[in-house]
Amino acid sequence: MHPAVFTDLDGSLLDHHTYSFANARPALERIREQGIPLVFITSKTRPEVEMLQTAMGIREPFIVENGAAIFFPDQYRGWRIDTGLRQPPYTVIQLGASYPEIRGFVQRVKPGFNIHGFGDLSAEDIERLTGLSPKQAGLAKQREFTEPFLMEDDARIIDLQRAAEASGLKVTRGGRFYHLMGSRQDKGIALRRTVLVFLQNTHQRLLTIGLGDSANDLGMLESVDIPILIPHPDGSYEKLDLPNIKRARRPGSSGWSETILDVLKTFEVRAS
Numbered sequence: 001m002h003p004a005v006f007t008d009l010d011g012s013l014l015d016h017h018t019y020s021f022a023n024a025r026p027a028l029e030r031i032r033e034q035g036i037p038l039v040f041i042t043s044k045t046r047p048e049v050e051m052l053q054t055a056m057g058i059r060e061p062f063i064v065e066n067g068a069a070i071f072f073p074d075q076y077r078g079w080r081i082d083t084g085l086r087q088p089p090y091t092v093i094q095l096g097a098s099y100p101e102i103r104g105f106v107q108r109v110k111p112g113f114n115i116h117g118f119g120d121l122s123a124e125d126i127e128r129l130t131g132l133s134p135k136q137a138g139l140a141k142q143r144e145f146t147e148p149f150l151m152e153d154d155a156r157i158i159d160l161q162r163a164a165e166a167s168g169l170k171v172t173r174g175g176r177f178y179h180l181m182g183s184r185q186d187k188g189i190a191l192r193r194t195v196l197v198f199l200q201n202t203h204q205r206l207l208t209i210g211l212g213d214s215a216n217d218l219g220m221l222e223s224v225d226i227p228i229l230i231p232h233p234d235g236s237y238e239k240l241d242l243p244n245i246k247r248a249r250r251p252g253s254s255g256w257s258e259t260i261l262d263v264l265k266t267f268e269v270r271a272s
Contacts, residue, residue, distance in 0.1 A: 001204070001205050001206065001207040002036075002202075002204055002205075002206055002207065003034075003036050003206070003207045003208075003209060003264065003267055004036060004037040004038075004039065004195075004198070004206040004207070004208055004209070005031060005036060005037070005038045005039065005209045005210075005211070005260065006039045006041050006191050006194075006208060006209065006210045006211075006220060006224060007038070007039070007040060007041065007210070007211040007212070007256070008041060008042060008187075008211060008212035008213060008214070008216075008217050008220070008230075009040055009042040009044060009052070010042070010043070010044075010176075011213040011214065011230065011232070011233075011251070011252065012211050012212055012213050012217075012230045012252070012256055013040075013211070013253060013256050014052075014252070014253065015251075015252035015253050016232070016233045016251065016252055017131060017233065018131075019131070019132065019136070020253060021052075021055075021056065021253050022253065023252065023253040023254035023256075023257055024253035024254075024256050024257040024260075025257070026257050026261060027256065027257035027258075027260040027261050027264075028056060028257075030260070030261060030264060031260070031264075032057070032058075034264070036264075037060050037061070037198070037206075038058055038060055039060055039061050039062060039063065039191075039194060040052070040053075040060075040062040040063065041062075041063040041067070041187050041190065041191060041210075041212075041217075041220050042062075042063070042064060042065075042066075043065060043066045043146070043148065043174055043179060043216070044064060044065070044140070045064060045065060045139060045140060045142050045143060045144065046064050046069075046071060046142070046144060047139040047142045048136065048139045048140060048142075049062045049064055049071075051135075051136075051139060059073055059075060060073070061073065061076065061194060061197075063187070063190045063191070063194065064144070064145070065096065065143070065144065065145040065146040065181070066096075066146055066172065066174075066179055066181055066185065066186075066187060066216065067095060067096065067181075067185045067186045067187040067188070067189055067190035067191075067219070068094070068095060068096030068097075068144070068145030068146055068181060068182065068185050068190075069092055069093065069094045069095060069096060069144070069145060069190075070092065070093040070095070070190055070193060070194055070197075071090045071091075071092055072084065072090060072091045072092070072093075072197070073089060073090055074088070074089045074090070076091065076201075077091060079091075079197065079200075079201040080197075080200055080201055081093065081197055082197075082200075093193060094145070095182070095184060095185045095189060095190055095193070096145040096146060096181055096182040096184070096185035097145060097146075097168070097169065097181065097182030097185075098144075098145065099143050099144050099145055099146075099147075101169075101182075102143075102145070102146060102147045102169070102180055102181070102182075103117070103119050103147065105164065105167050105169055105180065106119065106120075106147055106149070106180065109160065109163055113151065113153075113156060113159070113160050113163075114151070114152045114153065115149045115150065115151045115152075115160070115178075116149060116150045116151075116152075117147040117148065117149040117180070118140065118141055118143060118147060118148050118149070119141075119143070119147060121141075123137040123138045123141055124137070126140055126141060129150075129176070130176060145181065145182070145185075146179055146180060146181040146182075147179070147180045147181075148174070148176075148177035148178070148179050148180075149177060149178050149179075149180060150177060150178070151178060157171065157178070164180060164183075165183065168182070168183050169181065169182060169183055170182070170183045172215075172216055173214075173215060173216065174214060174216045179216070186219040187216070187217060187219045187220040188218075188219025188220050188222055188223040189219065191208070191210070191219075191220050191223045191224070192223050195208060195223075207225050207226070207267065208223070208224040208225045208226070209224060209225070209226045209228065209260070209263055210223070210224035210226070210227050210228065211228045211229075211230060211248075211256055211259070211260070212227075212228075212229065212230065213229065213230040213231070213232065213238060213251075214238050215238055215240065218240055218242075221240065221242055221245065222242065226246060226263055227242055227244065227245045227246065228245070228246045228247075228248055228259050228260075228263070229242075229245050229246070229247050229248065230248045230251060230252070230255050230256060230259075231247070231248060231249075231250070231251045231255065232251060233251050233252070235251070246259065246263075
């Protein structure tokens with residue numbers, strides 16, 4: 001088996017408040033040295049992920065907007081990727097709804113639920129709410145499949161979820177925002193689809209390692225061989241019912257790096 005790492009970004013590989021990955025550099029270097037696939041599974045947009053991959057020197061498949069689509073870069077162009085569509089420089093498997101469909105629902109329900117999606121906010125609003133830089137906030141607005149939103153009356157979220165389900169959509173809760181998306185997408189579904197593509201083309205089973213910090217990561221963590229839960233900045237852990245879950249000792253990029261190095265060291269000992 002060959003290891004592969006699937007990771008959430010905000011609050012996991014990236015520190016919650018600063019979005020820095022500086023403390024993850026030791027594990028990132030080990031991953032690079034060993035040729036281990038590092039697949040981002042995130043609520044972020046394609047442009048946001050592209051900027052992060054460039055900063056980290058990574059060119060691997062990635063999953064955007066909570067499992068809405070899988071992007072395989074051109075180095076995988078010779079692979080068999082069923083249902084994949086060419087969108088140079090990628091082959092893309094789309095699992096989620098289109099952004100116009102999502103925005104249409106937001107416009108229909110906005111008067112009754114008083115929700116504010118990224119499509120209603122300026123880049124300056126997003127910058128203020130998230131702590132992102134102006135450039136990052138602009139990239140976060142470039143949605144293709146999902147809509148993060150705020151809701152003034154959280155007590156009505158169940159009613160909104162029912163309305164979304166009636167329209168073939170669903171609502172999940174992330175670290176800072178609710179997320180509106182297609183009902184057939186999920187981080188776990190996208191992960192399993194990615195693993196299948198690797199298996200079909202390499203004929204080698206992957207030892208999958210998954211890292212996340214919130215309930216939004218449950219589908220991903222349920223789908224990997226080694227699930228790792230990153231603590232929140234205050235040291236608390238999300239309440240997830242996974243009996244085999246491994247808990248990182250520290251939050252953010254430092255806990256991410258420390259735990260990855262521990263797991264890879266254990267794997268190397270077993271393989272030797």
